[in-house]
Amino acid sequence: MYLIDKEVKEMDFHAYWDYRVALDLFLGGVGIGVFLLAAYFSLVFKEKSFKVTRLGFIIAPVLVGLGVFALLTELGKPFRMLSTFINVNPTSVTSWGGFLQTIFILLSFVIFLVVWKYKQNAYQMSLFKGLVIAGSVFALAVGIYHGLLLMSLGVAGWANGLIPVMFLVSSILSGSSVLMVVEAVFMRSIIGRGKEVYSETAASSDAQVFTYSKLLVSLVGIQALLILTWRISLNSAGTEAIIAYQNLISHFGVYWWILVVAIGLVIPLTIAGYSTLKKIKMNFYTAMIFTAVVLIGSYAFKHIILYSGQIPLAGL
C-alpha cells in the first residue's frame, strides 16, 4: 500500500496519551498504595510486620518504576527524559512528577535496603522511621500528583478538584488490596488460621489487630461516595464539563458502568461489607477475588478518565 493511504487512515482521532500513560497512573498508584500501607504497618506493628513490609517496600518502587517505564515508552524522545531534571519548569506538574517519582523510588528502595540489611532491627532505628515518614510523604505526593497532572492541563474532563482525590483513593485502595494478597500468598496468614489476619500481631496485643476488611470497605465506600459527588458536581461545573462527561458515557459508557462501577465498586463493597458486617475475615480466595476486581476497577477508572478527557468537545 502506498504510504499516503496509511497516513490518511491515521488522521482519525486518536488520543495523544495512550494506555501507557494509564499504566503509569495505575501501576504508580498501586505502588504508592502498597507503600503507604506497608509504612503504616512498619510504624505501628514495627518488626512484627517485618515479612510483609519488607515485601511491600520492594514491590512499591518496582511498581512505580514499571509505571515510569511505561510512561517513558510513550514519550517521543524517551532518552531525553533526563533533561526534565535540568530544564525544570516550576509551573509544570509533569515537571514535578519527574522529581517526585524519582525521589519516591529512591527513598523506598533505600528503605528496602535498610530493612534488608538490618532485618528486624531496622524497625527500631530512628533513621528508618524518618525514612519511612519521608517515603510516605512522597508516596502521598506521587498519589496526588497523578490526578493533579491531569487536572492541571485545563482539559474539561479533567479540570475537577475531585480528580486527584479520586485517583489517590483509588491508588490506596488498590495498593492495600495488593498488599493484602501479597501477605496472603507469601505468609498464608489469612487462610485456615481462623480469626486473625495477623497472627503475630494478634499474639502480642488484641487491641492492635488489623482488619483489612474494615480499611478496604471504608476505602471502597469513600471512593463510591467520591465518584457520586463528582458526578453530581459536574451538573454545576459548566457546559464543557457536562459535554466531557457525555463523551465519557457515549464512548466508554458500557465499560464505565460494568468495569468501574459494578466490578470496581459494587462487588468489592459487597465482599468487604459482608465480611465486615458478619465480622468474619476474608479467606484467601475472597481476598484474591476482591483484589482482582479492585485492580480491574482501578485500572478501568484511570484508563477511562484518561481517554475520555482527550475526546474533542463537540463544537470546537
Add this chain to the structure above:
Amino acid sequence: MTKYGMVIDLHKCVGCSGCSIACKNENNVDTGMFWAHYFHETKGSFPNVNYKYVPTLCNHCEDAACVRVCPTQAMYKDENGLTLHDPDKCIGCKSCMQACPYGVINFNKNKPHRRWEETAAAIKGGTATSKELQERTGQELPYYNADRAFTYEGIRSKGIVEKCTFCDHRIKDNLRPYCVESCPADARTFGDLDDPSSDINKVLAQYSSQVLKPEKGTKPRVFYVRG
C-alpha cells in the same frame, strides 16, 4: 518591548485555505499536520444557511497553557511575545497538546516526510519515485524551504511536537509571516501590539475584536474582527 500579535478580518476572509497551504510550504510541515488551519461550521437550515470559516493558528497566548505545562521548558515565551518551541529540549510528552485549548500543536509520531523515501514507481521505469526526487534535489523534501532552518529545525524530528512560530525566521528579517503575506484577501494584519501606531492596533481600534475561547484565560494574541 515588542509584543507580536495578529488580527484576522473574517469579513475579508473568503475561506480559500491559501494561508494553510502556504504555511505548509513555508515551514516544511508534513502531511496530516497543520500549523495554520481552520474550522468551519454550517448552521441553519435550507434556505437560511450560514456557513462560517475561521482560520486558526497558534494564538501565541500571553498566558500560554503549553508553556505552563511543559516539563522541560521546551515551550517558551520569547522576548517578543512569541510562543516558541525548542526542539532540542522537547521530550515529546505531549502535555502541551493536552493543555492547548486550540488544538494547534502537532506531534511527529513518525519521521516527517518519510513518504519521500519511497522507492516504488507508479509505472516502473517510466514515472519517477519519491526517492529519486530526494536524490535529484538533494533534499529530504524536494521543495524544502531552507529559510525555516534559520531559527528552528527545518524539518523537525520524530518524537517531538511542532507548531506555528509566527514565522519567526521571517519576522527577524522584517518580512511578514507567510500566511499574512500569502492571504489574497489581505485579511490578516500582523504587528507589534505594544506599538500604538502599528497597523494591527489601527485595525483593533477600528473594529471590536474577539479571541477564541477567552474563558480559558490564556489571553490569545490572535484576534478576530468582523466575524
Add this chain to the structure above:
Amino acid sequence: MGISRRGFIKASAVTGATVAGLSANKPMLTAFSETDKKEQIAESGKWLASTCQGCTTWCPVQVYVENGRAIKVRGNPNSKGNHGKICPRPHLAIQQLYDPDRVKVPMKRTNPKKGRNEDPKFVPISWEEAIDAVTDKMMELRKSHETHKFALFRGRYTGAADIFYKALPTIFGSPNNISHSAICAEAEKLGPYVTEAFWDYRDYDLEHTRYVIMWSTDPVSSNRQVPHAISMFGKVLDQAKVAVIDPRLSATASKADEWLPVIPGQDGALVSAIAHVILKEGIWNREFVGDFKDGENLFAKGSAVDEAAFEENKTYGIVKWWNLELKDRTPEWAAEISGVPAEQIYRVARDFAEAAPRAISWLAPGSAMQIRGGYTSMGAHALNALVGSIENIGGTNRGEKVPLESIPELDSYLDEIAKKGKKHEKIDQRGRIQFPAFAKGELHKGVVTNNVADGILNEDPYDIKMAIGYWNNFVFSCTGAQRWEKAMEKIPFYVHITVNPAEMTQYADIVLPACHQLFERWGVIKSKQNMNAYGSIQQPVIEPLWDCKVDETEIGWLIAESFAKKGFSNLYDYYRNEFTDPETGKKATNEKEFNLVATKFLSKKLWDPSEEKKGDQISSWQEFVDVGVWNAKRTPYKKHWEEGFETASTKFEFYSETLKGLLDEHAKGHNTSIDKVMEAMKYEARGDLAFVPHYEEPIRYGDEKEFPLIFTEHRSRLNREGRSANTTWYQEFKDADPGDEKWDDVIKINPIDCKKYGVKSGDRVKVTSVQGSIEVTVKEWEGTRPGVAVKCYGQGHWAYGRIATMDYQKKIARGGNNNEILPSDYEHLSGSTARHGGIARIKIEKI
C-alpha cells in the same frame, strides 16, 4: 545515545571554551579561502516571473528559486491584474512539479490491447525512438493520402499554441485540430457575442460596483479572475450588494447578501423575471437604453407595446424582447418554476436596477453551459444593458488589446496532400444542421469537442487512424466519459504528451513527458482582470526535472525534424524559416532554441522598444523576463458607446440581428428554415423568439420516478482544471470547498432527502444516472436545495497518480468522476458541452 552526543556538542559549542585539541590558531586551508559568512536572510534566493495556468485566469506569478529548486510561488507584484495576489492554486503547482508520479521518460506501450482494465505495460524508450515511431505512423498516412485521419487534441495552451496546434495538422494535411474550448466555457461567450459582438470572457469593474448578480458564479473560488475577486471581495461586500444564483451554497454565496438557490437549469426564468420587473417598474437605464417618446412607461404586465413608441439609444430591440418574451414573465411566474421566492426576485431586480449603472450581471458557465443555456447566457448579459452597465463604471467591460504576434502564414508550406487533406469534414461534425457552432462571429468556427468521441466511434465522417493529445485528458474531462474510453480504444495509434500519467495516457501507444508550464518552459500568454489586460511570461525557472520537453514547441520541432529526415521537410522549413529571434536575428537550430526563439518572436511587441503600445514601456527582452508582465493601460469606459458595437445593427442587441444572420446563413447552407435548425438544436423557440433572450424548459436525462434527484456539479477552489488531485495539499484542504471533506469525494444532499432515502453522512453510495454509476460518500448538507444532489468536480481519477487514486495499480478511483454520470449533450449554438443546469437525474443506493 546519539542525542546526548549531539547535545554535548551543542552545549560545549555554546560555552565557547578553548580550542584545546586543534593544533593551530588558524585553520589550515588548502583549497579554500575564507570569505564573509553569508548571512542568513530569509528569502535571499531569487523570485523569478512566470504564469500560473491553474484555471482560466492565468495570473502572473513569481517562483522562489534557490540552488536550482523551485520552493514557493507568489503573485507577481508587477501585475496590475491580480495586484500581486494569488489564490490557493499556484501553491499546489509546487507539489505538481515535484510529483513523484510524473512521467520522466518517453514510454511505449507493449500490451496491444486497450481498455480501462488493460495494463498498457509501458516501457521506457528514448526520445529518438519515440519521435521516430510517431512520424513513421504519420508518414504512412501521407503515403496513403489519409492525412485527414490524423487528429491533434489540445487541452490547455499558451500563446504559442498555434505553432503546434495549427501549424502541425495544417502543413501535415489534417482538418482535425480539436481544442478543448467547448468543454470549458464557450456558451458563456455566446451571450455577449450575439448581443454586442464580443466573443470572450468579460472583465468586471468590481472595485466600483454597487451590485453584483452572480449567475452560478463563484469567483472567490473558481471561474474567472479569482485572486482579484478574493482581494476585492471585502470591499465589494462593504459597498455593494451581492446576489448569488446557485443551486448550492457556494463559497461566494456563503458571503453574499442574497442567495437564490435556483432549481438547476431554471436560471432563465430568473433572467426573464428580473428583466420584466425592471421594465415594468420603469427602472431601466435611460442613458443606455433610451425611453418612451412621451416619457410614460407603457410596459405593463401582459400587454404588448408598440415598437414605435420607444426610442432606443444604444440598444436595439427592447420592445421586441418585451413583446416576445417578457410581458408575462412575472416574478410570481418565475418563482413557481425556479423555486426562488417572488419577493426575493423583486428585491434583487429592484436593488440591481437602483445601483445602475454600477451593477454587474456576472455571467458564468454555471448558467450558460446547459442544453438550452445559450439564451440564459444572452439574457443574463442583456441585464447589464438594461441597467446601462455595459462598459460603464462599476459594470461589465472588455479588455484592452494585448499585442501578441500571430504565427506566420502557413499557406506557402502546404503541399498537394495537405491541401487535399484539409478539405475533409472535421471529425467533430461541426457545420451539420445541429451544430452551427459559431465562434468569434463565424459559423462553424467553434469546436464541438465532446462530439469527437461519437465521430470516432461511428467513423462518421471517417475513421481516425492516429491522434496526438497534449495537455488534455478528455477521457476524464468530457461528459459521457465512457464514450471517450471506447473511442480511445478504437484509435489504432495514440500519442499522449502529458505531465502525469493520466486517464487518457492509458490508451496511448507512445507517451511523451511534458514540461510543467509554470516552471520548466518558455512561453507567453495574455489575459485580463481588474480592468487590466496583460501579457505574462513563462520561463524555465529551473532545469526540467526529468527528460521532458515542451509540448507546443520542442516536440513540434522534433516531429518536424524527423519528418524532414523522412523526406517531408515542409514543417521543419516553416519552423526554421519563419521564426527568428527578434533581438539577434538568429534562427533556431534545435528544439530548445526553438522554444525560446518562438516565445521571443510571439511576444516581441510587448518588449521591443520600437513597438508602439498602449501600456507599460518595457525596453528589452531581458527586462520583460525580469518584470514578467506587460500591463495594458486600464480598460476605458464606454468605448463602444461612442464607436458603436460591431453587431449587425451597431447597437447592443436585445433582439439579435447578429444571431438571426448567423442562423439564417446556417439554415440556408442546409436548405432549410431557422425553425428546423432550432428543432435540430433541441431549442423550443420558433420564429422571432429565437432572436431574443427567453426562458426554455431545461432538458433532463432520466425519468423522475426512477431517478428522483437532480444532479448538479461545481468546481473546487483547489482544482487546477482537474490536474491537482494528485497533490496531498489538494486532498488535505479539500474541505475548504464548503460542504466537502478532506481526502474524500462527497455527494452533498439536503438532510431532508437523506432521511427520505435512508442515508447519512459517511455512507458509501452508488450514484446512478442514465449514463452510468459512480461510488462516493454521502454528506448531509443544508447548503443543498432539497431535491438536488451536488458534487464537486475533480475527484474520481482512476489513473492520475497514487494520491489521486485509491489504488493506482488496480485503477480504483478516489471518489467518482462526475463525467461518468453526466450524459453527453450540447448547447448546440456554440457546440459547448452541456454539463450544468441539472441535465442528469440520479438515484442513490447504499452500498
Add this chain to the structure above:
Amino acid sequence: MVTMQTDSLISKRAEIYRLLSLMYKEPGEDLSLFVHLLKETLKEMDDEALLKISDEMNGIVADENQSLTDYEIEYARLFVGPFKLLAPPYSSIYLEDKWEVMGRSTQTIESFYQRGGLCVQSMHSKPADHISIQFEFIYYLNYKLIETGDLEYLELQKEFLYRILTHWIPKFNAAIQEHAELAIYKHLGNLTERFIQLDYSSL
C-alpha cells in the same frame, strides 16, 4: 568537564576530516604519518570497526614492501586517470545522471561553502566537488564551531552530511571496492564510509 570532553570530541572530528582530506590527495611520503595520526585519533571514537580498519591500514603502511610508487600508481588509476578513472572522487558523478563534473549538485555544494564562509580558491586545481575539498570544508566548520560557538556551524555540517556526503560516499566506496587493487585504498574507502555514517547518525 563536559566542555573539555566535547571540545575534544569536536576537535577529534575536525582532525579526522582533515586527515581524510589529506589522504584523498596524491599520496606522498607523509601518508604513513597520516595513517598513524588517524589511528591515534580514532582510538577515542569508540567504534571497533573503525579501529580495526585503521589498525590494518597502519600495518600496511608500516610494511616496507609497499613502495610509494605503488600507491601513486593505484591513486592515479582510481582517482585521476588519465584515461578512465575507476572511482572518481567527485560527488557530481554520483549525484547526477550525466557525466558532467560542474553540474547542479556542484552548485549546491558551492552554496554550502558560501554559507560556511568559504570559497574555493580560483587557483586550486581540483573541482569544488572533490572529496578532499568536501572533507576540508567539514574540518573547517568544526574549527569554526569551536572558535565561535555558533551552532550554525553544526547545523551546516549536519545538512551537508545529509544532503551530500551520505548520498554519494557509499556509491563512491562501492566503486573503490570494485576496482581497488591495493588494500590500503580499500580500507580507506571502508573507513570513510563507516565514519561518515557514524558521524551523521551522531549529529
